[in-house]
Amino acid sequence: MGSSMKLKTVIPTMMLAMCCFAAQAETLSVDIELPRIDVAEYHRPYVAIWIANQDRTVAANLxxxxxxxxxxxxxxxxxxxxxxxxxxxxxxxxxLPIDGVSGATKVPGTHTLVFSETSDQLSSLVAGEYVLCVEAAREVGGREILRLPFKWKSGQAQTTSVTGETELGEITLKIES
Amino acid sequence: MKFGLRPLLLAAVLGAVAVPSAQAHRMWILPSTFTLSGDEQTITVDGAISNDLFFPNHVAMNLENITISAPDGTTSKPQNGWEGEIRSTFDLKLDEQGTYKIAEEGGFYFARWEEEGEEKRTRGNWERLEKLGLLEKPDVKLMYAGRRAETFVTLGAPTQHVFKPTGEGVEMVPVTHPNDLYQGEEASFKFLIDGAPVIDQAITIVKGNDRYRDIVGEFKVKTDAEGIVSFTPEEPGRYWLQTRAQKPGEAQGRKMMLMSTYSATFEVLTP
Incomplete structure (x- = not known):
């Protein structure tokens, strides 16, 4: 994407960023919005939140x-x-159940999950590119899956979000140091 | 008309021939659910021989011929079975993690002979042909037609134990697990005759709900040098597969043509 000129100016900043952040632990947080759905028979959705490798295998269940x-x-x-x-x-x-992973179904609204680099879920996640997956399925309802690519331990703060159309509202992923 | 399979891929790679065949009687076993989660689940299973997939409209399946193999290989017979005119049904409780096989197996002997210049034919079990005195007729031509109709259901993670071949007739050994088939992903099955891979064998695949299509959308794909067929289902849904082979052989101590038919029902999910 960038020209070599651009790259030259970016590299020192990146290196600076990496040297300063490398020692600091990263934190991954996810906001998950479950929409209010007006149907005759409503059941709270089942939701799975996990980190996938590039080949779609599972790197970590959140x-x-x-x-x-x-x-x-x-x-x-x-x-x-x-x-x-x-x-x-x-x-x-x-x-199942898995301690710290299995949880009760949630009411409509926004729910926030925060995982530190040393949490059970992320402690073995090596630096690299991953995809956060959020999948919701509702009894007598539909199913939706949303994906957010991100970089882990890149030393750069990231904020990305995606909005679902049916079973999921806005999903926001934040990586912070 | 959108076919269940990708016509180009089939034609180019597998030498497929779309067969606009007439409606045929198809034997099928249809579980209410193919993939399940939890510790213990119950499904209901339908069995019939019909024209449309998967709508009963011809003859019910004989439940006596059905055997259920659990993931550990133990076998059982249908529970809460009921046989109607055009459909049979029974329950299956799954309490073991892994893949179950539900199979209908059976066969008939066919006899063809001449009587006063006229050709006669009949079918039945060996005892029947014996009683009719057909076995003593010098010009009698005999054939055995064996069949195997299967489907697979998985509680938890798929397992392989139930795919151990018996070495008799036509059998399917999955390369892609039949409870692990997804829209747009290539699936492969291996076919055996008497335990050995069968090369250049035509396999017919039809997507269910053909009642709602003007074109049946029946495809024939051929096995490769290792006995494997590969296909990419473009649509999710329930599918039916069949293949038939015959060769001269021996049964009941007599030389005769041996025919073997294999069919299976499977589900393709959206990824």
Whole structure:
């Protein structure tokens, strides 16, 4: 993209940034908006939030929100497979629940997750390019998956967001030092 | 008309021939769900021989011929079975993680002979042909037609145990797991006859709901040198696959033509 002239001016700043930030731990935060959906039969969505490698394999599971207690409609884990991408890439090979990853379903609104570099979820994530995936599936409802590419341990602060059309509202990813 | 498969790819790579065939009786087993999560789940399974996929409109499946293989290889018979005129149904409780196989297996003997210059034919089990005295007829021509209709259901992560071939007739051994098929991704299955890879074997694939299409959209793809067919489903949905082979052989101590038909039902998901 940039010309060599541009590159020359960027490199020193980047190196400066890297030298100063390298020692500092990075923090990844995600804002997830669950829209209010006006339907005859509403169930809170099941949501999976994970970090995918470039080849779509799973690098880290951040959170999975689902009904962990068996209810009158049966086993809560019954609908996990409706988060099709997550189920295929990770869920079906996991022993659930996972401490710190499994969580209860959430009400409409914005929910924020914050993970430090030393958290269980991210401690083994090496520097590189990844994709944050957020997948929501709702009983008697639809399914939507959103993806946000990002760089981990690049020494640069990043803020990106994407807005869903049906099951998910605005998803914002922030990497800060 | 959008086909379930990518016609160009099939034509170029696999030498496919679109067959605008007449409606045929197709045997199928259809589970209510193919992919499940949790510790224990129950599905309902339909079985029929019909023209349209997957709408019963001809003959019910005989539940006595159905065997369910659990992920660990143990077998069981259908529970809560019911046989109607045009459809059979039963329940399957899955309480073991992995892939289950539901299979209908059976076969008929066919006899063809001449009586007073007229050609006669009948079919049935061996005992029936014996009772009719057909086996003693000097000019009788015999054939055995065996069939195997299968489908696969997975609770949790897919496993491979149920794909162990028996070495008899036509069998399918997946390269891509049949509960791991996605729209736009290439899928591959290997076909065996009597345990050995079968080369240049035509496999017919049809997407369900042909009732709502003017063109059936039936495709024939051929196995390669390793007995493998590859195809890329362009649409999610339920599919049906069939292949048939015959060769001279021996059964019940008699020389006869042996025919073997394999069919399977599988689901393709959106990624």
């Amino acid at each position: 959170n999975v929100w689902y009904q962990q207690e068996d209810g009158p409609e049966g086993e809560g884990e019954t609908w996990l497979k409706d988060m099709r991408q997550w189920w295929r890439r990770s869920g079906r090979s996991l022993e």
